[in-house]
Amino acid sequence: MLSKTNSILNLKDENFSIICNNCLGGFIYQHYNIEYRTPTLGLFFLARDYVKFLSDIKFYLSKQLEFINPKESIYYDDFKNSELSMDFPIAKLYDIEIFFMHYKNEEEVIEKWTRRIDKINWKNLIIVFAENETCNLDIIKQFDALPFSNKICFTRDDHPDIKSSCFIEEMKDPKRLWDVETIMKHFDITEFIDNRSN
Known part of the structure; x- marks a missing residue:
């Protein structure tokens, strides 16, 4: 399991892409007040789709977004009984779905998604997974097995046998899923970013 210590705001190198x-990824960029270099901002994946996306990320990012009606989502039944309103753009990316929660419309999604894909620094990827309600231990293990040198999974339960996991007890509160502070x-996080493998 990764070590936990205090953090400072100085970074050795700001040219990295957080997936x-x-x-949470966007909030980390904001925390350091540095340029976004990733398309995965202001949106969310459900856990299973996120791990699938990471398993062949360049393949998925080569595909076109196909916007769908919320009722067409395979997760519609899960959301219709929740507090989350599905009044934001939802798109299929090949066989996964992405929920663009903080976007006004499809045009904004396409413009920012396309522009930010071009900014990805493939030589400096940082892969972050914040456990959510759709996650389970099997998915966390699948994430841990992905062939990325710089990955971290913030979990609501302690998994000392999973190398990439970091237990954040406060995440038991769903509102803390992406709370950088x-x-x-x-x-x-500063040490983790500064000591990443290239």
């Missing part, structure tokens, strides 16, 4: 399953109390 994340939810808003809370994570910083447990995990040194």
Whole structure:
């Protein structure tokens, strides 16, 4: 399991791309006040789709987004009984779905998604997974097995046998799923970024 220490704001190198399953990646960029170099901002993947996306990321990013009606989502039944309103763009990317929660319309999604794909630094990827309600231990293990040198999975339960996991007890509260300040109390994100493998 990865070590946890205090953090400072100075980074040795700001030219990296965070791929994340939810808003946490964007909030990390904002925390350091640096340029976004990733398309995975202001959106979320459900856990199973995120791991599938990561398993062949260049393949998926080569595909076109296909926008769908919320009722066409394979997750519609899960969401219709939740507090989450599905009044934001939803798109299929080949065989997975992406929920563009913080986008006004499809045009904004396409413009920002396309522009930010071009900014990805493939030599400096940081892969982040924040456990959510659709996650389970098997998916966390699948994430841990992915062939990325720089990956971290923030979990709501302790998994000392899973190398890429970091236990954040506060994540038991769903509102803390992407709270950088809370994570910083447990995990040194600056050290993790600065000591990444290239």
